[in-house]
Amino acid sequence: MPPKKKSKPVQEPKLAQDRFLNRDLSWLEFNARVLNIALDERTALLERVRFLAIFASNLDEFVMKRIGLLKHRHTQGVAHAPTRPGELPPIQTLNACRARIAELESQLSSCWHKELIPALHQHHIRIITYKDLTKKQAKAVASWYRANVFPILTPLAVDPGHRFPFISNLSENLGILLESTNPDEPNQTRFARLKIPDILPGYTRVDTLATDDEEDDTPPTEEAPAIYIALDEIITNNLDDLFPGMRIVDILPFRVTRSAAVELDDDEIEDLLEHVEEELRARRFADAIRIETPPDPSPEILRFLLNELGLTTQDHSAHKPPLAFADLFTIADMDRPELKDPTWRPVRPPALADPETNIFAQIRAGDLLVHHPYESFTDSVERFIHDAAHDPDVLAIKQTLYRTSRDSPFVDSLIHAAEEGKQVACLVELRARFDEEKNVTFARQLEAAGVHVAYGVLGLKTHSKCSMVVRREKIDGSWGIRTYAHLGTGNYHPQTAQLYTDLGLFTCDPEITADVVRLFNMITGLSAGQEYNQLLVAPDHMRNRYLELIENEIANAKANKPARIIAKMNALEDRMITESLYRASNAGVKIDLIVRGFCCLRPGVKGMSANISVRSIIGRFLEHSRIFVFANASSDPQDYLYYFGSADWMYR
Missing domain, CATH: 3.30.870.10 (Endonuclease Chain A)
Incomplete structure (x- = not known):
C-alpha cells in the first residue's frame, strides 16, 4: 500500500457549535467502523458475518435508546439542550440520524446479499429461500415445521371482538390479510398477526433435516453443502393450516422497535428495587419508534400497522431480509474453524501460574496487574473471589456488580461465603441498562442467602468495578487483619472478559485498600464527603x-x-x-x-x-x-x- 499522506488540520470553525461533534452522529460513525470490519475482505469469512450481526445489534440498541429519546424530546417540545457539546435541536439530530442509518443499512444489506452470501456459497454454506428447496428438502422442512414450529404458533386476528395485539420489542412478525372462502362473506378482508417464535434460531439448517440427523457435524462439501433457510421463510410458506376456511390475500413480514428511553421520576422513590421493576414494566409497553419491512410492502398492511402502532412513514425502514440481522449469529457460530479467527486461549498470569499457589501470598509479594483477555480472567479475578469465599481465614468480602453473566461464578461465591458465616456485602447496580431484570434477580438471590445487598446511591449509577477481601493473618509475628482489593476497568462478567480488553489490579497496599474501604462505606452506607488518597471517585473528585x-x-x-x-x-x-x-x-x-x-x-x-x-x-x-x-x-x-x-x- 502507498504511504498515507500526512493529514492537514481542517479549517478553524466559524461558529461556537462547530467546536464539537454531535454525540449521536459520532456514535453512528463508530458503528460504521464496526460495519467496515465486515466489509473488509481481509477479515475471516464467518467473522465478517459475526460483525454484521454485531453492527445490527448495536444499531438496534441505538434506535431504542437514542432515537427513542430524540423522538420523546421532540414530541415534548424540547427545542435544544445547549449544555451538551455538539447538541442540535432534537428534530434536526433525529433527521440526520435517520438519513445516516438508512445509508448504513443499505451498506449492511449490500454486504450480506452481494458479498457474503456468494462467499459463503464458495465454502459450501448456502443461504437459500423456500423456492430453492428440492422436493426432498421441502418435505423434510414441512415435517420439521409441523413437529417443532406449528404447535407454538399463535395467530391473533383483529376484528370487533379481538383488539390489535401487543407487539413486543424487536419481535419479528407476519402481518397477514385474509379473506373468507365462505360465499356468504364475500370481499371481507381481515388482519391477523403471527409472531415468529423467538425461542427458535432465526435460521434452520436444512441438509441435516433431510438426512434425519440434526446433530450431523460432518464438514460440508460441494456435493453436500450446509444449507440454511430463515425461520420466517419456513413459516410464511406453511400458513394454510393456521387459517382453514380463509384465503391468504397478502403477507408482510415486519419488525417493531420500542423506545428504551423510559425513566420514571426518581424524586419520590421509596424502594429502588420496586422502582426498577416498575421501570421494566413501563419499558415493555413503551412507545413503538420504528417498524422494519422488506422493500415494496403491502400498502394496505403497512398503513394499518402504522396507524395501530402510532407511527408515521418517517418511522418506517425498508430493507431486504433478514429484518433481524442479529439472527446471523446462528451462521457465524457454525463449526468451521478455518473460516474464523484462530482460537485465543488466555494464559495464566505468571504469578498465578501454579493453581496451588496461595493467591493472597502472591499479592502480598507485590501488586499484580493483569490484562484481559490475554491473561486469564478465570485464573485471576474469578479465583480471587472463589478462594476468598472458601478460605477459613477470610472474614469479609465486598464487591460491586454492574454486569455479570446469568450463571455468574461471583454470585455463587458470594452466596457460599455468606453461608459459611463470612460478612458479605454486594452492591448490585439495578439500573445497568438492559441488565436490570437480571440484576434484580441476582439481588433477590443474594439477599435470600444472607448477603448484605445495596442498590447504590440514589440518583447515581454505581459503575465502579471493585472488590475487597478482609483476611485474618499473622502480621509481624502477631495476628491481625489485612485488606486485599481488586480494581478493574471491566465488569465481573466471565463471558465478556473473553472478548473485551481490560486491566485489573490486585493489591494489598494499605493506602489503596483504605480508600477502597472508604468507597464501600460510601456506596453501601450513608457516609458522604469521603476523601481519598489514591482513588479518583466520580462525581466528587x-x-x-x-x-x-x-x-x-x-x-x-x-x-x-x-x-x-x-x-x-x-x-x-x-x-x-x-x-x-x-x-x-x-x-x-x-x-x-x-x-x-x-x-x-x-x-x-x-x-x-x-x-x-x-x-x-x-x-x-x-x-x-x-x-x-x-x-x-x-x-x-x-x-x-x-x-x-x-x-x-x-x-x-
Whole structure:
C-alpha cells in the first residue's frame, strides 16, 4: 500500500457549535467502523458475518435508546439542550440520524446479499429461500415445521371482538390479510398477526433435516453443502393450516422497535428495587419508534400497522431480509474453524501460574496487574473471589456488580461465603441498562442467602468495578487483619472478559485498600464527603483531578518542559474536559486520544485542536480499558503519571 499522506488540520470553525461533534452522529460513525470490519475482505469469512450481526445489534440498541429519546424530546417540545457539546435541536439530530442509518443499512444489506452470501456459497454454506428447496428438502422442512414450529404458533386476528395485539420489542412478525372462502362473506378482508417464535434460531439448517440427523457435524462439501433457510421463510410458506376456511390475500413480514428511553421520576422513590421493576414494566409497553419491512410492502398492511402502532412513514425502514440481522449469529457460530479467527486461549498470569499457589501470598509479594483477555480472567479475578469465599481465614468480602453473566461464578461465591458465616456485602447496580431484570434477580438471590445487598446511591449509577477481601493473618509475628482489593476497568462478567480488553489490579497496599474501604462505606452506607488518597471517585473528585492534570501539562508546555497526554476511553463527551484539551493543544501539548466509541471533540482544527489526534481501534477484541497518561514534565515514560479505571470522560 502507498504511504498515507500526512493529514492537514481542517479549517478553524466559524461558529461556537462547530467546536464539537454531535454525540449521536459520532456514535453512528463508530458503528460504521464496526460495519467496515465486515466489509473488509481481509477479515475471516464467518467473522465478517459475526460483525454484521454485531453492527445490527448495536444499531438496534441505538434506535431504542437514542432515537427513542430524540423522538420523546421532540414530541415534548424540547427545542435544544445547549449544555451538551455538539447538541442540535432534537428534530434536526433525529433527521440526520435517520438519513445516516438508512445509508448504513443499505451498506449492511449490500454486504450480506452481494458479498457474503456468494462467499459463503464458495465454502459450501448456502443461504437459500423456500423456492430453492428440492422436493426432498421441502418435505423434510414441512415435517420439521409441523413437529417443532406449528404447535407454538399463535395467530391473533383483529376484528370487533379481538383488539390489535401487543407487539413486543424487536419481535419479528407476519402481518397477514385474509379473506373468507365462505360465499356468504364475500370481499371481507381481515388482519391477523403471527409472531415468529423467538425461542427458535432465526435460521434452520436444512441438509441435516433431510438426512434425519440434526446433530450431523460432518464438514460440508460441494456435493453436500450446509444449507440454511430463515425461520420466517419456513413459516410464511406453511400458513394454510393456521387459517382453514380463509384465503391468504397478502403477507408482510415486519419488525417493531420500542423506545428504551423510559425513566420514571426518581424524586419520590421509596424502594429502588420496586422502582426498577416498575421501570421494566413501563419499558415493555413503551412507545413503538420504528417498524422494519422488506422493500415494496403491502400498502394496505403497512398503513394499518402504522396507524395501530402510532407511527408515521418517517418511522418506517425498508430493507431486504433478514429484518433481524442479529439472527446471523446462528451462521457465524457454525463449526468451521478455518473460516474464523484462530482460537485465543488466555494464559495464566505468571504469578498465578501454579493453581496451588496461595493467591493472597502472591499479592502480598507485590501488586499484580493483569490484562484481559490475554491473561486469564478465570485464573485471576474469578479465583480471587472463589478462594476468598472458601478460605477459613477470610472474614469479609465486598464487591460491586454492574454486569455479570446469568450463571455468574461471583454470585455463587458470594452466596457460599455468606453461608459459611463470612460478612458479605454486594452492591448490585439495578439500573445497568438492559441488565436490570437480571440484576434484580441476582439481588433477590443474594439477599435470600444472607448477603448484605445495596442498590447504590440514589440518583447515581454505581459503575465502579471493585472488590475487597478482609483476611485474618499473622502480621509481624502477631495476628491481625489485612485488606486485599481488586480494581478493574471491566465488569465481573466471565463471558465478556473473553472478548473485551481490560486491566485489573490486585493489591494489598494499605493506602489503596483504605480508600477502597472508604468507597464501600460510601456506596453501601450513608457516609458522604469521603476523601481519598489514591482513588479518583466520580462525581466528587475525578473530573477536577483530570482538569488539574491537564492544566499541569499546559503549564509545563508554556515553561518549555516535556508535556504530553495520552488518553484511552470508550467515549468522550464532557465539555469542560474537552475545552481544557483544546487549551492544552493551543499551548503546545501533544495529545493522543484513543476513543473507541463516540467522540464530541473535533481534532486537527487549526487554532483549536491542531495538536490533538483521535484514533478509534475496532477489531477482534472490544477495547474497553480506560487509561490516562500524563507526562508530568518528564521525558521518560517510566516517570509519567498513569491512571486507569472504569469511567469515560462523559457527563455520567
